[in-house]
Amino acid sequence: MAGSDELHYPERMITFLEGLWGDGFLSPGGADEVMRVIAGVDLTGLTVLDIGCGIGGATGVLVGAGHAGKVIGIDVEAPVCEIASSRLDAQGLGDRVEIRRVEPGPLPFDDASFNVVFSKDSIVHIADKESLAIDVFRVLRPGGWFLASDWLTSHDGEMSAEMQAYVAAEDLDFGMASPARYRRALRAAGFVDIELVDRNPWYRVVAREELERLTGSERATFEAAIGADELALQIRTWEAMIPVLESGEHCPHHLRARRPRA
Numbered sequence: 001m002a003g004s005d006e007l008h009y010p011e012r013m014i015t016f017l018e019g020l021w022g023d024g025f026l027s028p029g030g031a032d033e034v035m036r037v038i039a040g041v042d043l044t045g046l047t048v049l050d051i052g053c054g055i056g057g058a059t060g061v062l063v064g065a066g067h068a069g070k071v072i073g074i075d076v077e078a079p080v081c082e083i084a085s086s087r088l089d090a091q092g093l094g095d096r097v098e099i100r101r102v103e104p105g106p107l108p109f110d111d112a113s114f115n116v117v118f119s120k121d122s123i124v125h126i127a128d129k130e131s132l133a134i135d136v137f138r139v140l141r142p143g144g145w146f147l148a149s150d151w152l153t154s155h156d157g158e159m160s161a162e163m164q165a166y167v168a169a170e171d172l173d174f175g176m177a178s179p180a181r182y183r184r185a186l187r188a189a190g191f192v193d194i195e196l197v198d199r200n201p202w203y204r205v206v207a208r209e210e211l212e213r214l215t216g217s218e219r220a221t222f223e224a225a226i227g228a229d230e231l232a233l234q235i236r237t238w239e240a241m242i243p244v245l246e247s248g249e250h251c252p253h254h255l256r257a258r259r260p261r262a
């Protein structure tokens with residue numbers, strides 16, 4: 001766990017990302033995108049693990065519109081966990097949600113604890129995709145689903161200069177991998193029914209609109225919220241991200257895979 005001065009999601013970052021992506025969210029797409037990730041899997045009454053729950057927006061959707069019975073949200077940073085707990089309590093969802101701060105590393109749960117493991121744009125922070133896949137498989141009950149959205153890169157070779165500039169601008173401890181590496185890791189862990197859906201065609205359009213908001217229509221609002229220097233930094237990050245979305249090297253994906261029944 002990073003010390004409080006090493007947080008990747010300090011208060012100003014949370015303010016910025018919620019302003020851009022909506023209340024409770026540190027990732028794009030809001031409730032609609034969460035519902036797309038879980039589409040076709042009925043969560044009613046099920047026990048769900050949310051890896052990297054952030055400030056709890058997606059967690060709330062899983063128990064609200066998603067009708068999950070119980071969600072345990074885990075995250076490595078204390079401030080986001082505190083915000084998530086307060087938010088979900090205030091929404092009256094506290095009895096169906098538990099937020100826990102955890103150390104990075106193996107999932108601190110017994111084998112076969114969950115019907116579904118969910119994650120929204122958080123496992124980009126976990127570089128060892130192979131160990132993660134084995135651990136997710138372990139905590140899932142037989143027949144359970146891993147349903148996730150994440151930020152991927154199109155290949156595992158040397159990043160282009162543009163991609164290196166973008167990852168450096170994010171400064172978020174990213175450990176990105178390709179769809180091929182995710183697929184291999186999931187298959188090696190024992191998963192079946194593996195599906196990956198490229199969300200680059202959606203996010204490359206949305207990201208341009210976001211840059212327009214930051215530089216034009218909502219510039220004054222963001223400047224008042226986070227200050228001119230921080231806003232300039234974020235605009236530079238978006239300016240670095242758009243070329244690698246256009247080239248396809250940065251390719252957010254939805255991932256799903258099932259632990260076989262026996």
Ligand SMILES: C[S@@+](CC[C@H](N)C(=O)[O-])C[C@H]1O[C@@H](n2cnc3c(N)ncnc32)[C@H](O)[C@@H]1O
Nearest residue numbers: 025026027052053054075076077104120122125
């Ligand atoms: C981009 S945010 C997404 C948060 C939330 N899922 C959402 O969609 O709003 C990524 C989150 O992953 C968390 N994180 C980073 N490394 C982690 C790890 N090893 N285990 C669990 N969470 C982690 C970060 O602290 C952060 O809250």
